[in-house]
Amino acid sequence: MNTMTVHYTQNRLDPNDSYHTIECEAKDKLLPWQEKGLMFTASGYGSRIPTSKMVNFKGTWRRVYCCIYSNIGTCFIGKNLKSGFIVTD
Secondary structure (H helix, E strand, O other), X not given: OEEEEEEEEOOOOOOOOOEEEEEXXXXXXXXXXXXOOOOOOOOOOXXXXXXXXXEEEOOEEXXXXXXXXXXXXXXXXXXXXXXXXXXXX
């Protein structure tokens, strides 16, 4: 079974709230444009690039997105990186 680690906080509005780390079941699920070998953007950069990964976070399968503007990206689940939950391998 594949797993990914999710780092999240219970209360995002409280800057003093600690982060929790849990292992979540993960799977690959390609989107139609990924199956054709295409990229989401022409440059490959963006603030919410969908990946082929999905994680089972609190009983719901969620798509993993990547915020990438240089040679390194940060993966997350949610609407955007600021309000989302960080995901690592």
